[in-house]
Amino acid sequence: MPDDAVPGHLLDTDELGRTVMARNDEGWCAAIDPYHLRCTIYSQRPAICRQFSMGGDDCRTVRQDYRRQQHDLSTLFSPIHP
Ligand code: SF4
Incomplete structure (x- = not known):
């Protein structure tokens, strides 16, 4: 979303050219802390996550x-x- 301020290294582009969250090797969002299952960019998480x-x-x-x-x-x- 236009107002999202997610750090660029956590972003990727999908097959339709949309900017999406990158995924780690296991398919999880690249921003997740896999050991504690917490968002590492909680205050900067994208709007779609805020709406979930x-x-x-x-x-x-x-x-x-x-x-x-x-x-x-x-x-x-x-x-x-x-
Ligand atoms: S809240 Fe959103 S940005 Fe944060 S880990 Fe979950 S899917 Fe990723």
């Missing part, structure tokens, strides 16, 4: 998708019992 409602419908959908992915991965790599 913790515990809201979108939040719950993202959490469900993440849990589903984790479950699928654990199933994929679990030992096969005869």
Whole structure:
């Protein structure tokens, strides 16, 4: 958004030419502290993050998708019992 002031090293350009948050090797936002799961630029976070409602419908959908992915991965790599 025009008024966003995110540090440039945390930005990337998507396939449509839009400016987006860069992602780390695991696909998480580059601004996240992966050990504490906190935003490292909280006071400078972009407007879309400010509008995201913790515990809201979108939040719950993202959490469900993440849990589903984790479950699928654990199933994929679990030992096969005869
Ligand atoms: S609040 Fe926004 S900028 Fe901060 S870590 Fe989360 S997605 Fe990234």
